[in-house]
Amino acid sequence: MFVAEGSFLHADLDSFFASVAQRDDPSLRGKPVVVGGGIVLAASYEAKAHGVRTAISTRVARRLCPDLIEVPPTFTAYVDASHAVFEVFRDITPLVEGISIDEAFLDVGGLRRTGRTPSQIGAELRRRVKVEVGLPISVGIAASKFLAKIASAASKPDGLLSVPVGSELDFLHPLPVEALWGVGKVTAGKLHERGIGTVGQLARLDRETLVSIVGPGGRHLHEVSNARDPRRVEVGRRRRSIGSQRAIGRGRHTAEELDATLISLVDRVTRRLRAGERVGRTFTLRLRFEDMTRATRSRTVRRSGAGTDAWLATGRELLAEARPLIADRGLTLLGISISGLDESDTEQLELPFDTREPSQLDGALDAVRDKFGSSSITRGVLVGRDPGFEAPLLPDTPKGRAR
Amino acid sequence: MKLVVDRDVLAEAVTWAVRGLSNRPPVPVLAGVLLDANDEGLTLSAFDYEVSAKVTVDAQVDEPGQVLVLGRLLAEISRSLPNKPVTINADGHKVEVTCGSSRFSLQQMPTADYPTLPTAPEPTGAIAGDVFTQAVSQVAIAADKSDTLPILTGVRLQIEGDKLSLLATDRYRLALRELTWNPTESDADQVALIPARTLSDTAKALGASGSVQIALGSAAGGEGLVGFEAGQRRTTTRLLDGEYPKVTSIFPTSVDTVSVIETSALTEAVKRVSLVAERNTPVRLRFSEGQVAIEAGQGDDAQASEAVEATLTGPELEIAFNPQFLLDGLGAIGTSFARMSFTQPSRPAVLSGQAEADGDADESYRYVLMPVRFAS
Numbered sequence: 001m002f003v004a005e006g007s008f009l010h011a012d013l014d015s016f017f018a019s020v021a022q023r024d025d026p027s028l029r030g031k032p033v034v035v036g037g038g039i040v041l042a043a044s045y046e047a048k049a050h051g052v053r054t055a056i057s058t059r060v061a062r063r064l065c066p067d068l069i070e071v072p073p074t075f076t077a078y079v080d081a082s083h084a085v086f087e088v089f090r091d092i093t094p095l096v097e098g099i100s101i102d103e104a105f106l107d108v109g110g111l112r113r114t115g116r117t118p119s120q121i122g123a124e125l126r127r128r129v130k131v132e133v134g135l136p137i138s139v140g141i142a143a144s145k146f147l148a149k150i151a152s153a154a155s156k157p158d159g160l161l162s163v164p165v166g167s168e169l170d171f172l173h174p175l176p177v178e179a180l181w182g183v184g185k186v187t188a189g190k191l192h193e194r195g196i197g198t199v200g201q202l203a204r205l206d207r208e209t210l211v212s213i214v215g216p217g218g219r220h221l222h223e224v225s226n227a228r229d230p231r232r233v234e235v236g237r238r239r240r241s242i243g244s245q246r247a248i249g250r251g252r253h254t255a256e257e258l259d260a261t262l263i264s265l266v267d268r269v270t271r272r273l274r275a276g277e278r279v280g281r282t283f284t285l286r287l288r289f290e291d292m293t294r295a296t297r298s299r300t301v302r303r304s305g306a307g308t309d310a311w312l313a314t315g316r317e318l319l320a321e322a323r324p325l326i327a328d329r330g331l332t333l334l335g336i337s338i339s340g341l342d343e344s345d346t347e348q349l350e351l352p353f354d355t356r357e358p359s360q361l362d363g364a365l366d367a368v369r370d371k372f373g374s375s376s377i378t379r380g381v382l383v384g385r386d387p388g389f390e391a392p393l394l395p396d397t398p399k400g401r402a403r
Numbered sequence: 404m405k406l407v408v409d410r411d412v413l414a415e416a417v418t419w420a421v422r423g424l425s426n427r428p429p430v431p432v433l434a435g436v437l438l439d440a441n442d443e444g445l446t447l448s449a450f451d452y453e454v455s456a457k458v459t460v461d462a463q464v465d466e467p468g469q470v471l472v473l474g475r476l477l478a479e480i481s482r483s484l485p486n487k488p489v490t491i492n493a494d495g496h497k498v499e500v501t502c503g504s505s506r507f508s509l510q511q512m513p514t515a516d517y518p519t520l521p522t523a524p525e526p527t528g529a530i531a532g533d534v535f536t537q538a539v540s541q542v543a544i545a546a547d548k549s550d551t552l553p554i555l556t557g558v559r560l561q562i563e564g565d566k567l568s569l570l571a572t573d574r575y576r577l578a579l580r581e582l583t584w585n586p587t588e589s590d591a592d593q594v595a596l597i598p599a600r601t602l603s604d605t606a607k608a609l610g611a612s613g614s615v616q617i618a619l620g621s622a623a624g625g626e627g628l629v630g631f632e633a634g635q636r637r638t639t640t641r642l643l644d645g646e647y648p649k650v651t652s653i654f655p656t657s658v659d660t661v662s663v664i665e666t667s668a669l670t671e672a673v674k675r676v677s678l679v680a681e682r683n684t685p686v687r688l689r690f691s692e693g694q695v696a697i698e699a700g701q702g703d704d705a706q707a708s709e710a711v712e713a714t715l716t717g718p719e720l721e722i723a724f725n726p727q728f729l730l731d732g733l734g735a736i737g738t739s740f741a742r743m744s745f746t747q748p749s750r751p752a753v754l755s756g757q758a759e760a761d762g763d764a765d766e767s768y769r770y771v772l773m774p775v776r777f778a779s
Binding site for chain 1: 548725
């Protein structure tokens with residue numbers, strides 16, 4: 001019997017950080033483990049069985065699961081594991097679109113001629129990741145990217161689910177609306193208010209009605225709830241912005257404290273820009289206040305750049321302008337992002353007004369940090385400050401560069 | 404107040420006086436132009452706290468007096484009047500402007516609220532109008548157009564005895580013009596940072612006169628001002644405040660490669676080739692014996708190349724520039740030949756002019772241009 005299969009694979013590592021911890025320490029296997037400090041960054045399936053979820057506080061998690069074992073994050077191990085997993089992906093097909101450090105889309109349509117079905121390829125992928133990297137990974141297979149992602153989520157933990165061509169709606173329509181990518185708490189709430197609980201009910205609404213309920217995003221929901229998603233796997237897709245943020249707690253913060261936080265954020269983001277050989281044009285400052293409301297302030301500069309000094313100056317201007325707002329509403333989170341990204345293979349150099357050249361300083365600091373770790377060298381104002389949580393990220397590889 | 408004035412004379416004077424006025428000034432009276440009919444004729448003044456302008460023109464004054472009317476409106480009216488004598492007559496709260504059979508009635512604004520203009524400055528020295536206009540235009544192109552660093556939107560004017568220099572930079576290029584002028588005192592020593600846009604406008608408006616007088620420091624009627632006067636036109640401008648970057652280290656102390664190229668040939672070639680240079684991408688210049696090859700575009704993008712005859716002294720060199728920055732400099736040197744001096748592809752290049760292909764370099768104007776680093 002021949003069942004036609006979709007050619008898109010969505011491969012997603014299960015409880016990535018927790019799985020790495022269990023892999024590296026056999027005594028943790030089979031036990032409820034969370035990775036984090038203060039908040040849960042990842043929970044093992046044993047912990048999830050007790051209701052422990054990502055992003056809740058570890059205090060709450062311990063209440064849910066008294067036997068809980070907490071381990072601190074080991075980010076270099078995650079980055080190494082991610083590299084190894086992506087190596088496996090790329091060994092299977094060059095058509096790999098990384099979504100984040102622990103998930104990717106693969107287009108295996110071209111492999112039909114090898115005589116293997118997508119399910120066989122998916123099974124091989126899971127076996128190789130298990131054997132070569134030692135981690136469980138779930139795979140969803142479908143004729144579109146979004147459906148493959150839903151299938152992988154439905155197959156977890158450590159599973160494989162293929163949605164055969166022609167039976168997409170049979171699979172999709174009984175699912176709750178929350179299963180759709182892009183339906184969060186707010187949208188789900190609006191739909192539930194109108195008695196819409198499943199994707200099937202959603203699909204029966206006409207497009208205009210859906211737009212009137214959830215806004216412009218309704219057009220997209222209408223398409224995907226009818227299993228229409230024409231997107232291809234994009235290889236070498238690069239980030240459109242690079243950002244970082246820090247929660248700084250409640251209470252008054254002095255101008256010096258805010259400045260130090262800004263410095264550490266700018267240091268981190270510009271270093272990532274330079275590592276990806278990119279330059280940016282727009283700086284956005286993100287603020288969250290004590291009442292949980294948010295504001296952003298952004299500025300576009302005339303020439304793209306990746307230099308720490310120039311972006312810090314822009315950031316300080318924006319922060320200074322936001323000072324009355326901060327004094328009024330109390331700041332609890334400071335974030336920045338740099339967008340309008342371009343390849344930096346060309347760069348307009350600046351006249352050497354100072355004997356000290358900032359770009360040389362940036363390059364030297366980057367080299368030291370690449371070799372000895374990001375905490376090996378820091379600014380005087382940041383000495384003794386908590387560098388904050390630095391999440392590992394999918395490497396942003398410069399174009400035309402082999403990893 | 405009652406007077407009769409020639410239509411062209413009025414139109415030109417009002418247009419010049421109100422050129423800097425804002426449509427929405429911080430204080431309403433600052434949108435006005437002050438008309439003062441006196442023994443010398445008609446004096447028009449405008450002031451927005453940054454820039455003041457004052458011009459006196461011949462007029463037949465029948466009755467002296469002062470009125471304040473909307474400046475831009477009067478400028479538009481006077482420009483569109485037929486070519487006949489214009490009568491201006493203050494009548495109660497109105498000002499009547501009549502010309503042939505056209506008649507306008509304008510609202511008077513309260514003169515009591517109008518600020519006093521900075522006093523007429525005593526000149527620090529004088530310079531030929533055409534020389535001044537050219538020098539300002541050569542330098543102002545390099546001033547920063549954005550205002551990320553306000554001091555860089557200015558032109559730095561420095562006076563040392565009979566030497567006057569104008570300098571501007573936006574961090575990517577720097578233009579320096581040095582010339583001699585006629586100071587009132589032989590030991591004059593002043594530095595002023597003048598907003599580039601205002602200076603350009605002023606130089607264009609005053610340059611047609613034979614001689615422009617410049618007043619700096621206390622002579623300008625107060626610190627923080629510069630005054631210019633030519634013929635019957637006087638203008639003052641508020642100076643920019645702040646420390647200008649140290650620029651002495653910018654000029655390379657040594658030169659490795661020098662090339663002399665016909666200015667117009669190079670300009671045309673760069674314009675053509677840069678058509679394919681997309682945003683942020685440079686034109687690449689490869690200097691070798693007898694020619695410079697100009698290229699733009701790479702990889703999958705459109706590409707263009709062209710070669711121009713050039714002399715070469717020193718080692719061959721490949722360097723890349725923002726095409727507009729290069730064209731700005733080539734347009735500013737004002738000589739038949741362009742002389743380009745280099746050290747390394749990542750170091751500043753110096754562009755200057757010379758009259759003949761094998762003549763001497765004219766270093767009265769230097770345009771320092773920072774290259775674009777590119778992956779080859």
